[in-house]
Amino acid sequence: MAIASAPLRILIGKVGLDGHDRGVKLIARALRDAGVEVIYTGLHRTPEQVVNTAIQEDVDAIGLSILSGAHKTLFRRVLELLKEQDAEDIALFGGGIIPDEDVTTLTADGVKALFRPGAPIQEVVEFVKGLKWRD
Amino acid sequence: MQERKPRFVSLSGLDMNRVYTSADLKDWSSDDELGAPGEFPYTRGVYPTMYRGRLWTMRQFAGFGSAEDTNRRFKYLLQHGQNGLSVAFDMPTLMGVDADDPRAHGEIGHCGVAISSLDDMDRLFDGIPLDEVTTSMTINGPAAVIFAMYLAVAERRGIRHELLDGTLQNDILKEYIAQKEWLFPPEPSLRLITDTIAYCAEHAPKWHPVSISGYHIREAGSTAVQELAFTLYDGLTYVEAAVKAGLPVDRFAPQLSFFFNAHSDFFEEIAKFRAARRLWAREMTRRYRPTDPRSAQLRCHAQTAGCSLTAQQPMNNVVRTTIQALAAVLGGTQSLHTNSMDETLALPTEGSVKLALRTQQIIAQESGVTNSVDPLGGSYYVEALTNRLEEAALDYFRRLDDMGGMVRAIEQGFPQREILDASQRYQRELEWKERIIVGINEYVEPEERSIPILKVGQEVEREQVARLSDLRKTRDPFKMAGSVEELQEAVSCGENVMPYLIEVVKAKATLGEICTALKEVLGTYREPVVL
Numbered sequence: 122m123a124i125a126s127a128p129l130r131i132l133i134g135k136v137g138l139d140g141h142d143r144g145v146k147l148i149a150r151a152l153r154d155a156g157v158e159v160i161y162t163g164l165h166r167t168p169e170q171v172v173n174t175a176i177q178e179d180v181d182a183i184g185l186s187i188l189s190g191a192h193k194t195l196f197r198r199v200l201e202l203l204k205e206q207d208a209e210d211i212a213l214f215g216g217g218i219i220p221d222e223d224v225t226t227l228t229a230d231g232v233k234a235l236f237r238p239g240a241p242i243q244e245v246v247e248f249v250k251g252l253k254w255r256d
Numbered sequence: 257m258q259e260r261k262p263r264f265v266s267l268s269g270l271d272m273n274r275v276y277t278s279a280d281l282k283d284w285s286s287d288d289e290l291g292a293p294g295e296f297p298y299t300r301g302v303y304p305t306m307y308r309g310r311l312w313t314m315r316q317f318a319g320f321g322s323a324e325d326t327n328r329r330f331k332y333l334l335q336h337g338q339n340g341l342s343v344a345f346d347m348p349t350l351m352g353v354d355a356d357d358p359r360a361h362g363e364i365g366h367c368g369v370a371i372s373s374l375d376d377m378d379r380l381f382d383g384i385p386l387d388e389v390t391t392s393m394t395i396n397g398p399a400a401v402i403f404a405m406y407l408a409v410a411e412r413r414g415i416r417h418e419l420l421d422g423t424l425q426n427d428i429l430k431e432y433i434a435q436k437e438w439l440f441p442p443e444p445s446l447r448l449i450t451d452t453i454a455y456c457a458e459h460a461p462k463w464h465p466v467s468i469s470g471y472h473i474r475e476a477g478s479t480a481v482q483e484l485a486f487t488l489y490d491g492l493t494y495v496e497a498a499v500k501a502g503l504p505v506d507r508f509a510p511q512l513s514f515f516f517n518a519h520s521d522f523f524e525e526i527a528k529f530r531a532a533r534r535l536w537a538r539e540m541t542r543r544y545r546p547t548d549p550r551s552a553q554l555r556c557h558a559q560t561a562g563c564s565l566t567a568q569q570p571m572n573n574v575v576r577t578t579i580q581a582l583a584a585v586l587g588g589t590q591s592l593h594t595n596s597m598d599e600t601l602a603l604p605t606e607g608s609v610k611l612a613l614r615t616q617q618i619i620a621q622e623s624g625v626t627n628s629v630d631p632l633g634g635s636y637y638v639e640a641l642t643n644r645l646e647e648a649a650l651d652y653f654r655r656l657d658d659m660g661g662m663v664r665a666i667e668q669g670f671p672q673r674e675i676l677d678a679s680q681r682y683q684r685e686l687e688w689k690e691r692i693i694v695g696i697n698e699y700v701e702p703e704e705r706s707i708p709i710l711k712v713g714q715e716v717e718r719e720q721v722a723r724l725s726d727l728r729k730t731r732d733p734f735k736m737a738g739s740v741e742e743l744q745e746a747v748s749c750g751e752n753v754m755p756y757l758i759e760v761v762k763a764k765a766t767l768g769e770i771c772t773a774l775k776e777v778l779g780t781y782r783e784p785v786v787l
Contacts, residue, residue, distance in 0.1 A: 137347065137362070137363060138347035138348060138350070138351045138353065138359060138360075138363055138437075139347050139367070139437075140431075140435055140436025140437045141435070141436070141475075141476075142436055142476075143475070143476045143477045143563075143676075143679055146676055146679075146786075146787060147477075147676075147679060147680060147683050149787055150676075150680060150787065151683075153787075161785065161787055163782075163783070163785050164436055164783070165351075167359065188367075189347045189363055189366055189367050190363070190366025190367050190602070190603075190712070191347070191361075191362035191363040191366055193362065194361055194362025194363075195362055198362075218600060218601065218602065220601050220602050220709050221601075221706055237567045237600070238565070238566060238567045238600040239566045239567050239568050239600070239693075239695070239696045241686070241687060241696075241697070242683055242687060243687060
């Protein structure tokens with residue numbers, strides 16, 4: 122239960138099997154520098170592990186990086202688990218190699234934002250800062 | 257006239273002078289620093305005639321969907337004038353996980369081809385004469401297992417192992433440093449790599465058992481200097497491990513090969529390739545005193561920089577790739593992959609991969625750059641840059657030596673942190689517009705036109721899971737279990753694993769089963785998190 126003066130808490134992580142962590146680490150550093158409390162999960166997490174950690178750590182949002190093409194399956198699974206655990210107020214966003222039409226589908230499914238190669242980091246920081254605290 | 261900027265800086269952060277003159281090459285002698293092409297220290301190239309003798313191998317990395325899908329793409333590429341194959345595996349295969357493992361859900365066939373068994377490997381190369389093509393396989397954690405499958409497919413077709421020509425990436429150190437796809441801890445992984453090196457020295461003399469890779473280090477955000485330094489130091493680490501295991505250096509060193517990135521800073525990249533050859537020749541000679549000159553020759557593959565491509569205005573990527581490919585050619589690469597313009601969106605379509613291949617053919621046939629060997633040799637600028645890159649890499653070598661070698665450095669997170677810092681510096685330069693990328697932070701277009709992209713359907717996953725289920729039902733379970741036990745026994749006793757792996761894949765054990773059995777003996781690894 123965050124109070125308004127506390128910093129945002131965000132879980133940043135990699136789900137699935139791919140190990141490309143250049144982008145996710147830059148995002149984690151940039152958010153930390155912007156005063157956000159960042160919990161970085163490390164590599165190769167399952168959706169179950171991510172959602173459990175997010176709930177235990179009482180985060181305001183989850184940001185996931187996927188560059189293996191498994192984004193549809195993995196983002197949907199995370200959304201499903203958040204719903205099952207009654208934690209839909211945790212915002213989900215992400216980034217990776219994601220084609221236009223998958224961005225449209227996943228956003229319709231409930232992913233708040235998807236950032237792709239070339240997206241300025243500042244855009245991600247602004248997006249996160251614009252998120253509401255959970256209450 | 258005043259200059260446009262206070263500093264002119266290379267992509268790697270090196271300051272560049274306004275002009276280079278003979279003053280920048282004091283104490284420089286062309287005999288010591290260049291030599292003739294094909295002669296020590298190989299700065300000008302590993303062969304006397306270079307592209308006048310033979311063009312580089314045009315080798316497009318390909319793989320998606322099922323073994324049949326990729327087999328069709330291979331045949332398409334061969335039919336359009338490509339001369340070597342290069343297999344991209346999907347994430348489950350790269351991580352040693354079977355298609356029916358829950359962790360593989362959603363990943364099958366997406367960023368490469370799904371290979372879980374010997375039968376899959378056989379289908380992948382259906383109708384392709386293994387003794388006539390050269391095959392490169394990008395696989396690291398489970399490399400020895402995948403190689404065993406390739407060897408067993410050759411056996412099935414009556415092709416002797418000594419006729420096989422190709423490359424196994426099999427470079428685990430850069431996985432811990434950059435690409436982050438490992439199965440076992442560093443020391444046991446080094447031992448598996450030494451086994452493949454020893455096996456090839458004895459049974460497959462045309463095969464390159466390790467492709468020591470800077471590509472992924474660069475893609476993870478390193479500078480050109482870091483790519484050069486960490487890659488060559490990884491190479492020296494493999495040589496040291498094999499020599500310690502009792503192999504004479506000349507028995508295996510000629511079979512080692514390298515793999516570099518060809519990034520956008522044209523001259524810096526050309527200098528990097530030249531410095532790599534000279535540095536490898538000098539270090540191998542100083543450290544191991546080989547008698548076979550080939551032991552000190554650095555032969556390499558190059559790929560244009562995927563991380564330089566943009567999702568915005570994707571057609572611009574064709575131009576970027578052309579410049580990068582030209583740098584690799586002027587740098588003297590032995591083979592080349594050119595990225596397709598749509599790769600920041602998905603795996604490439606047939607059309608875009610053909611355009612990428614045509615780019616190489618145009619450079620080879622129309623540009624005239626192949627007429628003379630190392631045409632930039634002797635340029636004040638290129639030679640000064642080559643010197644600088646070599647010196648900066650040697651500086652890293654000393655730091656790594658002081659840390660007790662690459663494995664210790666990785667455990668301390670040293671190369672990982674250096675790369676992350678470099679990638680953050682680069683990102684800041686973009687944000688502050690100190691560096692301009694067309695379509696990203698300048699010349700931005702509000703409306704993006706979309707291009708057609710490749711889709712991999714859900715049916716690949718269903719088919720692959722069904723096939724595995726059939727395989728498990730039809731194989732001889734006792735024979736399979738027996739061969740797995742023998743493999744584990746051999747690993748524990750320190751025997752070379754390759755002959756046992758060949759038996760175990762022939763007994764139809766799956767990739768996932770074999771990797772699980774190996775993990776039971778060799779252990780698993782969790783990286784130190786560097787942030």
